[in-house]
Amino acid sequence: MWQALEIETWIAGRRSEIDRVRGPVSEIIARVRSEGDAALIDLTKRFDGIDLDEIAVSDEEREAAYDRVDAQLIESLAEAEARISRFHELQRGRDLWLQEMEPGITLGVRTTPLSRIGAYVPGGRAAYPSTALMCTVPAKVAGVREICCCTPPPTNPITLVALDIAGIDEIYRVGGAQAIAAMALGTTTVPRVEKIVGPGNVYVTAAKMLLRDEAEIDFPAGPSEIAILADGTANPTFVAADILAQAEHDPNAACVLVTTDAVLADRVGAEVKRMAAGAVRREIIDRALSHSGYIVAADIDAAVETVDAVAPEHLSIQVADPLAVLTRVRNAGSIFVGPYAAVACGDYASGTNHVLPTAGYARLYSGLDVNHFCRRATVQVITREGLEAIGDVVETIADAEGLHAHAESVRVRRRG
Structure with a gap:
């Protein structure tokens, strides 16, 4: 049970688990793509042993969950939400910053939140209300308008309370790779999202990686x-x-x-x-x-x-x-x-x-934070004085690349 490890073998083993399930996960994704809600219902019956009457969790069910959760736990979740929010507020940058680099040239960055994201909260072996908070609070801090959550059935009342504390009222009782496919591709019940965040088992992680062309993901979090x-x-x-x-x-x-x-x-x-x-x-x-x-x-x-x-x-x-x-x-x-x-x-x-990268991916990715839910666009404010300062440089390089219309777009302004 407690053994000496060979580092290269150990690292390789972490990645091989994801590779092992790519085939079955691809089949699940294909079914959700072609069958939508019907696939979600059938796959939930197959993998979770549950017949779904409704995929979406109702407001009444979410509110009734409070009656099934200990009052001290509710208080603890509220305090955790406040602490998570406080730390992530420190990560918020300015919506717009501009800096005059020289007379006539001002540069900056405009930051805007994503419009709609999906959060995956695992279930099955345990309830993870903490993950519900970790996935959704940074998105709220960033200013994301629409946040949906998928979590495996049967929906745990503790998770529902945590999501309610975080201000999330769009919840779907679907788990596994099929949940990731639903959020990435969209179904009649689950509208498509721009980005998917949250940890899961190897099937969830593989689905996120296979669907990166359909929706941005945070990182492999297995x-x-x-x-x-x-x-x-x-x-x-x-x-x-x-x-x-x-x-x-x-x-x-x-x-x-x-x-x-x-x-x-x-x-x-x-x-x-x-x-x-x-x-x-x-x-x-x-x-x-x-x-x-x-x-x-x-x-x-x-x-x-x-x-x-x-x-x-x-x-x-x-x-x-x-x-x-x-x-x-x-x-x-x-x-x-x-x-x-x-x-x-x-x-x-x-x-x-x-919510953090696993299987060695911390070499490439950072853990979940407010920046994961934002887009950044560079801004240039250039006056005639500024154009004169860099015009020769732009024209010379553009002509050298054979992009003469680029050069002309500057010349025409300088002549005018």
């Missing part, structure tokens, strides 16, 4: 993963607790300890075994741990290099001087610094976003 960079000063119980916290998400979740201390690796392994024995979700944890383990690095430089190669969704830094290591790490979705920065804090209430 089964959860964590890398912990630790030295001999780390508390093995804390490290083991973070490993089990990620392992309980999904049988395909993956956890790796990168350490400079072989003794710590053994101590963490013993703690993992002890704590897993009493875990509520032990079956899921055991399956996740079967492809998790540790890597012993020669020194801290090698450990940082290994972490950057992994490019983990979550990175916990538990070393004697964590801030010094933080400045050297390049590839990670979200970073947790110090022994008391439990990854679960970022999952729920610190205010940062927990």
Whole structure:
């Protein structure tokens, strides 16, 4: 259950899961494309064992969900929503900024929110009201006018309450790859969106990647993963607790300890075994741990290099001087610094976003934030004085490229 890992093999295994399901997911997408709502109803019966009377969740059902949720949980979700909103408000830039670069030439950027986005909130093994908040609050902060959400049936009242707290009233009870296809392609019931965000299993992730030509996606966000960079000063119980916290998400979740201390690796392994024995979700944890383990690095430089190669969704830094290591790490979705920065804090209430790239894609993508829901257009304000300042440069380069009409579009203004 606790094993030494070979880094290249471990990384390759994370990507192969997505490749394995591309064929079946393509078939699901084709059915939704051709059959629309009928495919959603049939696929929900096939995969979830549920006969759908209505795909859309009614306002009455959403409002009635409050009666089925503990009052303290409702308060906690409201506080989490406020913390997430507060942090993401800091990411908002100016709708328009202009800077005079020289007399007659002013440049800037105009930022506008997307018009309609779709959020996917997983279900099945657990309720994820936190993901409902993480996907929708940044979009609200960005100013997106229309936000819809797909979540697998049976719809969990906790998720419905979270979406209501976030101000989302367009909810569909459909999950899996078929939900992603519905949002990307549109059906009679589910209007098409411009962008899809949110995590899911390998089928959801594969669908997002296959539908990138139909709707923009955030990034591949599949089964959860964590890398912990630790030295001999780390508390093995804390490290083991973070490993089990990620392992309980999904049988395909993956956890790796990168350490400079072989003794710590053994101590963490013993703690993992002890704590897993009493875990509520032990079956899921055991399956996740079967492809998790540790890597012993020669020194801290090698450990940082290994972490950057992994490019983990979550990175916990538990070393004697964590801030010094933080400045050297390049590839990670979200970073947790110090022994008391439990990854679960970022999952729920610190205010940062927990929708993050997985399977090494943190090398290429950033985690979900307000910018994911915005378009940016550059702006140029040029007077006659400014045109004279750059006219010769434009004409010379345009003529050299053989684009003489480009050059003439400047000359005609200068002559006039």
